[in-house]
Amino acid sequence: MRLPRVAYFPDSFHEVNGVAHTSRNFVAYAERHELPFLCVRAGTRETLVLDHGNLRTLELPRSVASVGVEKDLSFDPVFWRHAELIEDELHRFKPDLLHMTGPSELGIFAAYFAWKLKLPLAASWHTNVHEYAARRLNWLTTLLPGEFGFAGEAIQTGVQSGALEATMRFYALAKVLFAPNQQLCDMLAAGTGRECHLMQRGVDTTLFSPWHRTRDRAPISPENPYILGFVGRLSIEKNVALLPKIERELTAAGIPAKFLIVGHGSEEELLRKELRNAEFTGVLRGAALSRAYANMDLFVFPSHTDTFGNVILEALASGVPAVVTPHGGPRFIVREGETGAIADDVDFAGAIADILRDPAHLETMRTDAREYALTCSWDAVFDRIYAAYRPLLCETYGAGESSSPGCRISPR
Secondary structure, three states, rough: OOOOEEEEEEOOOOOOHHHHHHHHHHHHHHHOOOOOOEEEEEEEOOOOEEEOEEEEEEEEEEEOOOOOOOOOEEEEOHHHHHHHHHHHHHHHHHOOEEEEEOOOOHHHHHHHHHHOOOEEEEOOOEEOOHHHHOOHHHHHHHOOHHHHHHHHHHHHHHHHHHHHHEEEHOOOOOOOEEEEEEHHHHHHHHHHOOOOEOOOOOOOOOOHHHHHHOOOOOEEEEEEEEEEHHHHEOHHHHHHHHHHHHHHHHHHHOOOOOEEOOOOOOOOOHHHHHHOOEEEEEOHHHHHHHHHOOOOOEEEEEEEEOOOOEEEEHHHOOOOEEEOOOHHHHHHOOOOOOOOEOOHHHHHHHHHHHHHOOOOOHHHHHHHHHHHHHHHHHHHHHHHHHHHHHHHHHHHHOOOOOOOOOOOOOOO
């Protein structure tokens, strides 16, 4: 019996976001275990075809017609020009199933070719696009006079509802679904009628570790304040506008703190103006990112829209407790009082203050955060994905066939 041949179509790969991070680790998993795997993705270079044993890559450039979604994210309305090349590659690779990560150009291609080639389609939910769409309309509410503010809110609600319905219809094209937390899995299953499995995230506990700390543990003072870290896209949907409010409340409480902001995005200019004591590093990778995490005292992540929060796991692996909101995926990672705290916007600064006022408890949290992260691994995550593929392949190919690519075998 042979291993299942998977053609993977990620929305994002080279960028700095959760989809790209997971996708790079999925490819690394396939290569590490010599699985037959094709990754079809977008890039900025000329068309690129790579072969590494069982791993094959088709990277296709976006055009000048691409529409910017964020600083490092875009959508190419004429990406369809690559259809023939993608189809040729699929015929050469002969996949048993296709896997998409969302309603992008790549996701549309995956759904189309699954239908055309009569192959099963899997889909993983990584981004709450309906919430992103609604939050991007915040500017409309601010333009309306106060007495008409309700109209802007109604528009936002309508956009979110409509975007969610459209996205559910798209995901219903797949035979099996994956999501990073149980709440999203339940939502997908109810909205599509499809089976949904957890696709949580892993972390490299060697790359992200307290051992990378270079900052002295000198007594905290106004000259040596606590370092509050944020890593991620500086955009509306990350709720980074809350950070200046947090700074003001901590200052009023007499707690010396400095923000370390890692990332870039549309809200960076606003943060630079409103944060009085902050360092902006831009995007960091590798050893520089490891040191940045390890030198933090507390990780601050006020997003309400993240489906998981890779950065939370990276912070915990670095021995840095995290404070998150009760909405989205991060709340499923943080253990209240053990590896951090969970608080809504109005209580966010207070939750941070409570932790920083108890240095002994903060040290215990550091240890607990690291120990929790050590229980996570990317191999375990993707082993579960391949296990969820098997029933789908058995249904398609028949459990009794000797060539069945997944009915009675482990993925590796």
